[in-house]
Amino acid sequence: MRSVDQTVSTGDLPEWDRVKAFVDQAYRHSLDVHDGAVTTRIPALSQADPDLFGICVAEVTGRTYGAGDVDHPFSLQSISKAFVYALVCEAVGHDVVMDRVGVNNTGQAFDSVMAIELNDGHPMNPMVNAGAMATTALVPGDTPEAKWAFVQQGLSRFAGRDLRLDSEVYASEATTNQRNLAIARLLESYDRLDVDPVAVVDVYTRQCSLLVNAHDLAVMGATLADGGVNPLTGEQVVPASACNDTLAVLATNGLYERSGEWLFEIGVPGKSGVSGGIVAAAPGKGGIATFSPRLDTAGNSVRGQRATAFLSRSLGLNLFASKVHPHSRHR
Numbered sequence: 001m002r003s004v005d006q007t008v009s010t011g012d013l014p015e016w017d018r019v020k021a022f023v024d025q026a027y028r029h030s031l032d033v034h035d036g037a038v039t040t041r042i043p044a045l046s047q048a049d050p051d052l053f054g055i056c057v058a059e060v061t062g063r064t065y066g067a068g069d070v071d072h073p074f075s076l077q078s079i080s081k082a083f084v085y086a087l088v089c090e091a092v093g094h095d096v097v098m099d100r101v102g103v104n105n106t107g108q109a110f111d112s113v114m115a116i117e118l119n120d121g122h123p124m125n126p127m128v129n130a131g132a133m134a135t136t137a138l139v140p141g142d143t144p145e146a147k148w149a150f151v152q153q154g155l156s157r158f159a160g161r162d163l164r165l166d167s168e169v170y171a172s173e174a175t176t177n178q179r180n181l182a183i184a185r186l187l188e189s190y191d192r193l194d195v196d197p198v199a200v201v202d203v204y205t206r207q208c209s210l211l212v213n214a215h216d217l218a219v220m221g222a223t224l225a226d227g228g229v230n231p232l233t234g235e236q237v238v239p240a241s242a243c244n245d246t247l248a249v250l251a252t253n254g255l256y257e258r259s260g261e262w263l264f265e266i267g268v269p270g271k272s273g274v275s276g277g278i279v280a281a282a283p284g285k286g287g288i289a290t291f292s293p294r295l296d297t298a299g300n301s302v303r304g305q306r307a308t309a310f311l312s313r314s315l316g317l318n319l320f321a322s323k324v325h326p327h328s329r330h331r
């Protein structure tokens with residue numbers, strides 16, 4: 001599939017003062033959105049303040065700018081899937097993850113059992129729970145502890161600082177995640193997991209419980225947008241090819257069964273989590289993170305979608321947008 005070296009063409013963010021002004025405008029523009037509801041899926045998360053709201057943009061140069069609750073910690077939840085996937089793409093390679101995990105949208109909810117049954121036990125893509133657990137199963141390490149260390153250290157390298165587990169959120173999910181255990185057992189029954197399903201669910205639950213804030217998340221997104229180099233630390237966290245694979249999967253699956261609407265309206269690869277975070281990565285330009293706990297019925301932050309849509313338009317991030325060139329033949 002990859003016989004020719006990839007030529008890359010992206011672009012730049014607008015001048016930094018304009019970026020800052022647009023972030024402030026996106027914040028104000030989205031503050032009056034009160035639709036959606038805080039998740040009840042994980043008991044500890046249901047206590048979140050619904051009015052929390054933060055936005056942060058991180059440029060690939062390392063500049064960052066935020067508005068609102070940018071320092072408020074929240075657990076990564078499903079957003080962890082994107083970064084673990086990037087690490088696993090490097091560790092086991094493009095073809096193995098393509099074969100074992102897949103890339104196609106299920107059209108079903110993120111925790112669907114039916115999607116697995118309809119697809120002969122195939123997890124379909126790494127952004128639904130089945131595929132995320134199949135991905136975590138591919139993490140290098142002979143023991144669950146070694147796999148967890150790989151994930152915790154890898155995600156910390158994306159953020160540029162040591163990320164810690166929220167033990168309350170972890171304990172809360174670990175005692176209520178019967179459905180994820182059932183999904184892992186179902187994959188096992190189809191011979192789609194080579195490791196102990198209970199241990200995989202535990203590492204997956206831990207990765208979901210890692211705490212970040214909007215600033216961290218923007219830097220993590222910018223790392224995916226920057227060919228795998230963290231723009232704060234300068235570290236090459238994953239190769240550019242792993243970012244390419246990850247962003248393609250985010251474009252098609254990052255917002256679950258609403259991924260088509262997201263791509264149509266916003267046009268940037270993104271990933272949401274049930275605690276209210278959304279990260280978007282504009283290749284070659286930077287990362288955008290939003291945090292607001294009220295979710296739509298698919299599990300995506302409502303305000304976060306509004307703010308990211310505003311920034312995609314104002315910062316020129318939509319990958320599908322073009323305009324007529326001044327030297328076009330018919331001008």
Ligand code: DON
Pocket residue numbers: 076077078079110111129173180205208272273274275298299300
């Ligand atoms: O596995 C779960 O169900 C949660 N730890 C994460 C779900 C999630 O974030 C879905 N996102 N919107």
